Amino acid sequence: MEPQSTPKYQALQPQYRLLVLLVSIGFFMQALDTTIVNTALPAMAQHLQENPLHMHGVIVAYVLSVASCIPLSGWLADRFGLRYVYLSAIIIFTIGSLGCGLSNTLEQLIFFRVLQGIGGALLLPVGRLSLLKIIPREQFLSAINLMSLAGLIGPLVGPTLGGWLVEVASWHWIFLINIPMGLLGVIVTFKALPNIIEPNVKRFDSSGVLMLVVAMVGLTLGIDSFSVKGSSHQIAYILLIAGVIASALYAHHAHNHQNALFRSDLFRHQFYAIGILGNFFARFAGNAIPFVLPLLLQVVFKFEPFETGLMMIPLVLGSLFSKPIVRPLIQKFGYRNVLLFNTTAVGLCVMSFTLTTATTPEWLRALHFFIFGTLNSIQFVSMNTYTLKDLPSQHASSGNSFLSMIMMLSMSIGVAFTGTLIHFYQGTTFHLPIAQAFDYTLLTLGALNVVTMLIFWQIPKQNQSQV
Structure with a gap:
């Protein structure tokens, strides 16, 4: 042929x-x-x-x-x-x-x-x-x-x-x-x-989808329930347990049912498994920052909504700036080195937001946001391309769909986790002023991102620079 x-x-x-x-x-x-x-x-x-x-x-x-x-x-x-x-x-x-x-x-x-x-x-x-x-x-x-x-x-x-x-x-x-x-x-x-319309469509995996939905809803709302003032933690624990059980059931389902949407065969590819795990945890902070910063600027620093919106533009400009440089970076240093360095840099940059104040010069704040936007975009693009780059053609469709689902799930859990952290630091446990609650939240998110670097440490050193 x-x-x-x-x-x-x-x-x-x-x-x-x-x-x-x-x-x-x-x-x-x-x-x-x-x-x-x-x-x-x-x-x-x-x-x-x-x-x-x-x-x-x-x-x-x-x-x-x-x-x-x-x-x-x-x-x-x-x-x-x-x-x-x-x-x-x-x-x-x-x-x-x-x-x-x-x-x-x-x-x-x-x-x-x-x-x-x-x-x-x-x-x-x-x-x-x-x-x-x-x-x-x-x-x-x-x-x-x-x-x-x-x-x-x-x-x-x-x-x-x-x-x-x-x-x-x-x-x-x-x-x-x-x-x-x-x-x-x-x-x-x-x-x-x-x-x-496709002439031959396989039977829909309704039981598998139900397990996935229960898993995602249970985990996300379980974490989010801890942030609701006056809510019973018992409900949060029940939701989390339901999410964990549904996840375990789907793992068994994916291994034993040929009709499963996402077969367990996907995770026999080491690079894909590492990429999915890294995507899930490394996106918590990156996806939460566009939610945290507008609240910080308006609730703590008392900025007006339009001014806050203008300050978010450097984040997107940083993302645009990163697009043409990601490929050369990976070709020169390899996926492993880029992800190890960049995951750490994103975490440290998230922590550095605790240094900003209401009196920070606008040009410095804009530069700070631009740098984070650049690093965050490099992180996302590098993780996505590493996850999918060598996936066999028979797994490409399901692998891409599962990655898309994990990306959105990580965003929802990341925002819910951030809301819970703010409530935790400001609430009955620490009684911190609102500004310090935001600082502690940013430090926690940044530290989690740095620790996620250990996932990318598992990337083999051989042939890890192919783009």
Whole structure:
């Protein structure tokens, strides 16, 4: 059998541009709503008469529902068709956004954030799958690059747009702005996306998905329950135990059932197992910082929402700056050295946020945030590429889906863990002033990230520089 030649990359042809626009709309909406809430949390808390330090449930609810529904995306698209599933995802996301914008209590807001997350969980994977199935291979790279711009613009404008909307209108508009984009997405879906259905779809692993959902919800909400003032720790322990048991049951299920979504065969690849474990723990701090810093700036330093949003821009600019330098760094120093050094550097940088004060010069604060954004992006890209780079083709799809799920799960647990830490240091145990509670939280998150370096110590030294 002759080896396949490497496809020659081509510019995107005009007939596929509308499809890329459609997928970009979904990607932008999903990426925007992951970040736009952060700077609006104090204003939302004031309106809903809640403690701003207890508002992390708004973020956790969204991210956790995304993580829980990711395993459904590929099977649903194959079974019911790309157009119907993508259209349903946009409609669910838009209805969830409308509900969030009309919410008058924290409970209502969290409910509709869950609905948003269900739609958001389908937007990106089904959109990416649509490009993969419809666009010719030689034009796929051009399509992905164009779509990725939407994913970069969302986090770039999200915090600043959220802060601006809070000041000039109200926090409700950070959700209501999704309505016109959702309506546009519905119209374009009918024009640009055919309803491609796979003729042979394997039976859905319903029991496995149920175990995964119970595991993710139990672990995340168990940790989050410790941060709820006046709640019984007994409930938290029950949730954590349920999460651990469900995880163990799924591990057994993955080993013994051929129909399992994520077979245990995946973890026989040493690099994949190390990468998944590293991704899970090394993302706690990195994903929590965009949640912690806006609270620190507004609740402790008394910054205005719009000013806080502007201060988040250097984080994203640092991430953009890192993109062209990650590959040369890995080629020169290897995955092992880059991840060992960078994981430690991210942890130390998180700890260094305790040195910032309300009187820190703006240029120095911006530089500090830029450096963290650069290091954090290098961390994420290095971990992701190391995890997937040598995965066999028969495991590529399930391996990538499991990694996506772990990334979102780590974000939800990271934010929940951070809220619990702030409550722990400020509450009945330590009685620390709020500023010191934030400092101790940042020190704990940073130390955990440094310790995670030991996971990457297991990367073999041989052939670990191949990109």
